[in-house]
Amino acid sequence: MDTIIIDNIKDFNLQQTLECGQCFRWDMVKENSYNGVVLNKAVNATLNNGALTITGCCHSHKDFWLDYFDLKADYGKIRHDLSLIHPTLKEAATYAPGIRILNQDKWEALCSFIISQNNNIPRIKGIISRLCGEFGNKISDNAYTFPTPQELKNVTIDDLQPLRSGFRAKYIVDAVEKVNSGEVCLDRITTLPLPEAREQLIKIKGVGVKVADCTLLYGMHRLECFPIDVWMRRAMEVLFPNVAPEDFGQYAGIAQQYIFHYSRMNPTLFEEK
């Protein structure tokens, strides 16, 4: 089993990155150590003293993991620049300085955030886990790949019943159909200007602006995207009353993740006075 070590990493914490709501396929096995499935690899990631060790990553390159965890970017500098924009953003960024925006698979991000709507994180993880178990490929004892659109070709709502995803099943079916037919081309959307990229994604039933923005930010690394859900709406009203998302600039998506995580960890900020 192959191992990759990346050392000298700053501004990185696995718990903050993997449990901030951007991904659903990593589980803590102990402090600073997580098991997850990325593409077709079941891996463990462990971070100690700025050194990240990834095991189980056969046939993959170190460069892939630098990209996946966004380790090439200088988050210290980004956090510094964001902190100048607003004092509360500085507070949120300082609260979890180890968050990084992952480079996840586009299709997995799209599907995962379709499932996320009007749902809670533990159940989202359960539905995705069952989706992979039913339709993905078994790659180790308890690990399955995320099924590709090709592998889900011609899937029906009835086929998806074991997921217990409720009304979202028909949205998954529509996403599979539109991606397979080429009506929606995820590779092309990646580099499209934001309004057109959103417009394309929203052609899929069950995809609105929020799910589209999550797909763009977490699956296509469009860091200027600022997904607004119920938490972010409240956070903007209460913590940033006179600020527009555009004010956060080219790294608005990173700002959003700092604010989202900070808000979820401090729900009392939003209790009625």
Place this chain on the structure above:
DNA sequence: ACCCAGGAAATTC
């Protein structure tokens, strides 16, 4: 029993 959950579609006003 009731309420809510990283929303969006359907319906009503």
Place this chain on the structure above:
DNA sequence: GAATTTCATGGG
């Protein structure tokens, strides 16, 4: 058109 209801399912 804007505001409200509904949509499955599970947990607190």
